[in-house]
Amino acid sequence: MLNKSVIKIPYTPRPVQKEIHHALDTHRFCVLVTHRQLGKTVCAVNHLIRQATQNPQACPRYFYVAPFLKQAKLIAWDYLKRYARKIPGVKFLEGELCVQFASGARIWVCGADNPDALRGTYADGVVLDEYAQIKPDVFNEIIRPMLLSREGWVVFMGTPKGQNAFFELFNKAQKKSQQEPDLWWVGVYRADESGVIAAAELKRLQEETPPAIYRQEYLCDFTASAENILIPIDSVLAACRREIDSSDYRYASKIMGVDPARFGADRSVIFCRQGVRALEPLSFEGLDNMELAARVAYEIERFRPDAVFIDAGCGGGVIDRLRQLGYRQIVEVPFGGRASKPEQYVNKRAEMWYEMGQWIKTVGVLPQSAELKTDLCQVCYDYDTLGRLRLESKEKLKERTGKSPDLADALALTFAALVRAKSPNCATAEFAQSEYEVI
Numbered sequence: 001m002l003n004k005s006v007i008k009i010p011y012t013p014r015p016v017q018k019e020i021h022h023a024l025d026t027h028r029f030c031v032l033v034t035h036r037q038l039g040k041t042v043c044a045v046n047h048l049i050r051q052a053t054q055n056p057q058a059c060p061r062y063f064y065v066a067p068f069l070k071q072a073k074l075i076a077w078d079y080l081k082r083y084a085r086k087i088p089g090v091k092f093l094e095g096e097l098c099v100q101f102a103s104g105a106r107i108w109v110c111g112a113d114n115p116d117a118l119r120g121t122y123a124d125g126v127v128l129d130e131y132a133q134i135k136p137d138v139f140n141e142i143i144r145p146m147l148l149s150r151e152g153w154v155v156f157m158g159t160p161k162g163q164n165a166f167f168e169l170f171n172k173a174q175k176k177s178q179q180e181p182d183l184w185w186v187g188v189y190r191a192d193e194s195g196v197i198a199a200a201e202l203k204r205l206q207e208e209t210p211p212a213i214y215r216q217e218y219l220c221d222f223t224a225s226a227e228n229i230l231i232p233i234d235s236v237l238a239a240c241r242r243e244i245d246s247s248d249y250r251y252a253s254k255i256m257g258v259d260p261a262r263f264g265a266d267r268s269v270i271f272c273r274q275g276v277r278a279l280e281p282l283s284f285e286g287l288d289n290m291e292l293a294a295r296v297a298y299e300i301e302r303f304r305p306d307a308v309f310i311d312a313g314c315g316g317g318v319i320d321r322l323r324q325l326g327y328r329q330i331v332e333v334p335f336g337g338r339a340s341k342p343e344q345y346v347n348k349r350a351e352m353w354y355e356m357g358q359w360i361k362t363v364g365v366l367p368q369s370a371e372l373k374t375d376l377c378q379v380c381y382d383y384d385t386l387g388r389l390r391l392e393s394k395e396k397l398k399e400r401t402g403k404s405p406d407l408a409d410a411l412a413l414t415f416a417a418l419v420r421a422k423s424p425n426c427a428t429a430e431f432a433q434s435e436y437e438v439i
Contacts, residue, residue, distance in 0.1 A: 009049060011083050016194045017043045020187060024155060027185035031173040032157035035191040035218045040157050044127045045079040047155070051125050052105040053087065057150070060105040060124045065143070067133035069111025073097060075129065077109050112138045123152045131158045132166035160222040167222045171401050178403055188370070191218040192237055223377065230391065231357040233377040239366040240373070249275035253421040256305040257413030258296055259406055260315040261287070266403075268292050271410035272303050276359075278414075280367045281407050289317030297325055309333045309416040311409070333416045335409075340417070346390040348416070353379065353391055355415040356408075375408035 013021060017039055024030055024047050034040045048062045064080075066072035080099050084090050089102025097109040110118060112134045123146040128134055139154075147154060156173075158166055176184035191197050197205070197218075206214050215234050216224035223229040252275025261268045261284075270282040284295065296318065300308060310319050312332035322330045333352075339345035345354065356364075366372065378401055380392040398404050 008086060009046060009083050010086060011042070011046045013043065013046070014039060014196065016189060016196060020189075021047060023185045023187055024153075028151075028153045028183050029173070029176070030153075030155045030157075030185045030187070031170055032155060033170060033186075033188045033220050034157065034159060035189060035194065035197075035220055036159060038189055038191075038194055038196050041075055041129060042079055042083075044129065044155060044157065045076055046083055048107050048125065048127060049080070049084050049087075049099075052099075052101055052107055053103065055103075055105055055124055057124070058104065060103075060150075061122060062105070062107045063110055063118070063123055063126045063146075064107065064129065065110045065112055065118075065126060065134070065138075066129045067111065068113045071130075072109045072111045080107060080109065115142045118142050118146065122146055122149045124150045125153045125155075127155045127157070129157055131156045131169065132161040132164055133158075134165075136165045136169075160216050160220055160224070162216075162224075163222055163226060170222065174401050174403060188220050188374070190220050190233075190237070192241070221377070226380075228380045228382060229377060230353060230379050230381045231360055231376050233373070235357075235361045236366065236373050236376050239360045239364045240368055242363075242365045244276060244365050249277045251421060252276070253307070253419040254303060254305040255414040255419050256296075256299065256303060256308045257410045257416075258292075258308065258310040258315065258318065259410040259413060260289070260292060260311060260318055261285075261406075267406050269406045269410035270296060270299055271407070271414060272299070272305065273411070273414040276363045277365045278367060278411060281369065281372065281410060283406065289315075290321060293318045293321035293325075296322060297327065300327060300329075305329060306421065307331055307417070307419045309413040311335060311413060312337075331416065333413060342388075343386075344388060346384055346388045349412070350381070350389045350391045352412040352415045353408075354389055356412045359415065369407065372407045372411070375405035376411075379405060379408070 020032065020043050032040060045064065048064060052060055052062050064072065064076045066075055077097055081092055084099050087101065091100040093100060099107045115138045119142055126143050126146070128139065128143070143154065146152065156169055160166065170186065173184055173186045177186050191202055202218070205218060212224045215221040215232065219233050219237060221233040254272070254274045257271045259269045267283045267285050268287055272279040282299070284292065287295065296308070306329060308327065308330050310330065310332055312319065312334040315332070319330055319332050333348060335347065335349040337348045339348050339351040341351065345351040360366065360376070379397060382390055384390050394404055
């Protein structure tokens with residue numbers, strides 16, 4: 001292996017690229033979803049170079065794979081030569097599109113349009129770029145077997161292009177990152193958060209680009225072309241950026257939503273909202289009913305809510321304990337119960353989520369939580385035979401994404417009923433218990 005002290009790569013990563021490098025270095029299977037012009041290819045190429053020069057095994061082999069060979073050469077080959085040229089002993093084999101290091105390590109640039117050329121070899125690491133345009137069979141039948149003998153790593157990366165194989169992989173990876181967090185990592189980097197594109201330029205892009213394309217290419221929205229997403233990502237991001245003054249919510253009623261954990265990896269979540277402002281959610285793992293009730297009681301004393309809406313499905317013990325402690329503002333809400341407007345919504349859950357969505361799209365201010373953003377913009381809807389709004393079931397959503405939208409459900413609970421403050425100095429909740437009878 002070359003002496004690391006003599007290897008100097010002319011590459012200074014941006015802050016967002018440093019974050020990505022750390023994740024790639026510490027996980028075997030990575031799914032990287034980025035906006036256009038973030039610099040993912042430069043990031044991946046330098047990851048390949050560093051891995052190749054630091055691998056102590058005999059004859060390490062690495063591969064950069066794009067959908068087409070011509071595209072791979074255009075995108076990555078010049079970057080490889082630029083960043084590896086100062087490494088002592090490096091050779092560039094133009095005919096093979098291969099970089100060879102003095103240690104014996106090699107990096108090939110390949111196209112997924114001729115995947116059979118990769119059969120029969122091994123790989124220490126593979127980057128699959130623009131994965132939305134690569135057939136899944138390329139990984140399953142060719143790349144995955146290449147990783148076996150050396151327990152190699154793989155990076156799937158690209159920009160969304162609808163709900164295709166990349167979207168399915170993204171959902172699978174979310175599940176895997178919950179089950180095997182040391183092996184799997186998922187990163188989503190949107191243009192309005194990465195800091196790579198200047199704010200003024202991004203604003204021009206938004207004005208000049210069709211909304212669906214902007215959401216897909218720059219906000220990393222897999223559902224941009226879908227018509228059945230209840231809350232689009234651009235509405236969520238706008239709510240995160242919305243600026244308000246304390247006078248906009250100072251005298252508004254205070255509402256708390258509590259979503260107790262159901263099972264497995266689900267978490268208990270407490271979400272507080274005052275008028276147009278949602279506070280940072282609190283989430284807990286492994287709490288029993290008594291422990292969660294104690295935590296909710298503490299937050300009630302701190303926040304002084306006018307109403308506390310708790311999911312009755314798994315929160316019966318929490319509800320009983322809080323009432324036993326004398327908290328009169330506790331209201332149980334069965335998600336599957338009767339909606340206040342049964343002619344419009346199939347159940348209470350659909351009604352709460354719709355009201356939350358309207359609030360987000362118009363006046364709501366959300367905290368900067370990446371997980372909350374994901375929770376909010378993944379739920380699909382349709383209509384039943386009576387024309388009533390119906391949400392995708394939690395079971396189906398969890399099967400598709402690997403997790404329950406715990407944070408978003410807790411926020412939705414704060415829209416279970418209208419809560420008015422009777423006066424600026426004495427806020428009192430107004431709600432009808434009869435609205436929550438299960439039918």
